[in-house]
Amino acid sequence: MGRHAVVLGLIGYYLLGQLMRFPVLAGAVAGLVLGGVAQADPVVYTWTGYGGFGPKTAGSTRCPSYKMTVNVTVDGDSVKGVFQQEGRDERNFETTLGKDGAFKTTAVVGNGGIMDVTGTIKDGENTVLLDGYCRFDAKLAKR
Numbered sequence: 001m002g003r004h005a006v007v008l009g010l011i012g013y014y015l016l017g018q019l020m021r022f023p024v025l026a027g028a029v030a031g032l033v034l035g036g037v038a039q040a041d042p043v044v045y046t047w048t049g050y051g052g053f054g055p056k057t058a059g060s061t062r063c064p065s066y067k068m069t070v071n072v073t074v075d076g077d078s079v080k081g082v083f084q085q086e087g088r089d090e091r092n093f094e095t096t097l098g099k100d101g102a103f104k105t106t107a108v109v110g111n112g113g114i115m116d117v118t119g120t121i122k123d124g125e126n127t128v129l130l131d132g133y134c135r136f137d138a139k140l141a142k143r
Contacts, residue, residue, distance in 0.1 A: 042075035045126050045140035054135035056116075063134035070128055070138045074121050079103050081117065083130060093117050101125070109133065 047070045051063035067086040072079060077097040084090040088110065095105035101122030107115045107130075115132035119140075126140040 040076075042073050044143040045072045045074070045121070046070065046143045047128070047138035047140050049136065049138065051134035051136050054131055056131055056133075056135070060134060066134055066136075068130070068136045068138075070130070070136070070140070071143075072119070072121070072128060072140060079119075079121070081107075081128065083107070083136075091115070097121060 049068065051066040051068060053060070053063055068083060069086075070081065070083040072081045074097060079093075079095050079097050081093045082090055083092070091107050091109055093105050093107040095103045095117070097103050102118070102120050104116075104118045107117050109115050109132060113132055115130050117128065117130055119128035119138075120126065121140075126142075128136075128138040128140060130136040130138070
């Protein structure tokens with residue numbers, strides 16, 4: 001009886017251990033599936049500065065007196081920007097960040113004009129260039 005009791009006890013212990021393992025494993029898998037993947041918070045960049053001249057600004061002499069504020073929010077590969085020249089309406093743009101960290105789009109400005117928007121968001125190089133009636137070369141800083 002002693003030997004059989006020991007064998008039966010070991011078998012029972014093994015089976016009990018197997019049964020206990022499944023709820024723990026199932027809970028861990030459910031936590032991973034239901035918890036989702038952690039996502040980084042959006043990063044906001046900003047710049048305030050003055051305009052300059054470029055190929056598209058021929059004829060405009062006031063660009064250096066135009067003060068512009070640019071805010072860019074990057075959330076994954078989504079890029080959303082808002083810019084406002086002092087004393088003018090707020091304008092915006094949306095685009096997708098390329099794998100190389102570059103983006104390109106256009107934004108509508110006053111009187112149906114178009115502003116070309118290009119930029120780069122990557123380590124050490126966070127820039128936006130607004131190029132239209134004036135040229136605003138923004139070196140962005142994290143907010």
